[in-house]
Amino acid sequence: DTEVTQTPKHLVMGMTNKKSLKCEQHMGHRAMYWYKQKAKKPPELMFVYSYEKLSINESVPSRFSPECPNSSLLNLHLHALQPEDSALYLCASSQGLDRGIEAFFGQGTRLTVV
Amino acid sequence: KNQVEQSPQSLIILEGKNCTLQCNYTVSPFSNLRWYKQDTGRGPVSLTIMTFSENTKSNGRYTATLDADTKQSSLHITASQLSDSASYICVVSAGGNNRLAFGKGNQVVVIP
Numbered sequence: 001d002t003e004v005t006q007t008p009k010h011l012v013m014g015m016t017n018k019k020s021l022k023c024e025q026h027m028g029h030r031a032m033y034w035y036k037q038k039a040k041k042p043p044e045l046m047f048v049y050s051y052e053k054l055s056i057n058e059s060v061p062s063r064f065s066p067e068c069p070n071s072s073l074l075n076l077h078l079h080a081l082q083p084e085d086s087a088l089y090l091c092a093s094s095q096g097l098d099r100g101i102e103a104f105f106g107q108g109t110r111l112t113v114v
Numbered sequence: 115k116n117q118v119e120q121s122p123q124s125l126i127i128l129e130g131k132n133c134t135l136q137c138n139y140t141v142s143p144f145s146n147l148r149w150y151k152q153d154t155g156r157g158p159v160s161l162t163i164m165t166f167s168e169n170t171k172s173n174g175r176y177t178a179t180l181d182a183d184t185k186q187s188s189l190h191i192t193a194s195q196l197s198d199s200a201s202y203i204c205v206v207s208a209g210g211n212n213r214l215a216f217g218k219g220n221q222v223v224v225i226p
Binding site: 004006040041042043045088090100101102104105106107108110 | 145146147148150155156157158159160163201203205207213214216217218219221
């Protein structure tokens with residue numbers, strides 16, 4: 001199993017809503033990542049977890065709240081988002097932080113904030 | 115300044131033809147370079163990954179080359195198919211660093 005599974009595939013939410021994005025992998029990877037990608041732009045790193053602990057937060061606004069309940073799961077909780085937060089949100093995992101170049105990506109969640 | 119520059123930004127090619135995409139990087143010390151294919155609205159899928167000691171690596175109709183001296187890589191697509199229409203992203207990692215530098219991608223459109 002070399003898959004990173006993200007749910008939902010598509011999400012439309014209002015600016016007052018609270019929603020969560022989910023990511024799951026069963027490759028035994030200990031590093032997990034959240035990226036944000038706008039159209040025709042490269043992915044931008046948001047958060048990195050290593051051994052279930054937050055390792056990197058790229059100065060992401062607090063309306064995005066990551067959570068790593070266990071080594072296989074990564075969540076991104078969303079609250080009070082803005083329309084400019086609409087983007088493709090990608091989850092990735094790698095064996096470790098030093099193996100980031102070998103990361104597997106999920107298929108992404110297409111988020112639209114209305 | 116972007117540490118990974120890709121060219122051309124976009125490319126239209128006829129089905130069955132070959133094309134070559136370029137990636138120049140300034141990341142130092144260089145560790146690994148990876149080419150991804152990304153369909154619109156989908157996650158990136160790995161094509162090749164190369165270390166500094168590798169010059170060429172193939173994956174089906176995709177062949178990547180790397181010149182660590184000139185800090186250049188290319189991705190050659192042979193006998194293009196309509197399904198090759200996608201963005202091709204070059205990603206470079208620095209030695210001992212968990213940060214990745216992404217290029218902006220080469221947008222390829224294959225037409226019948």
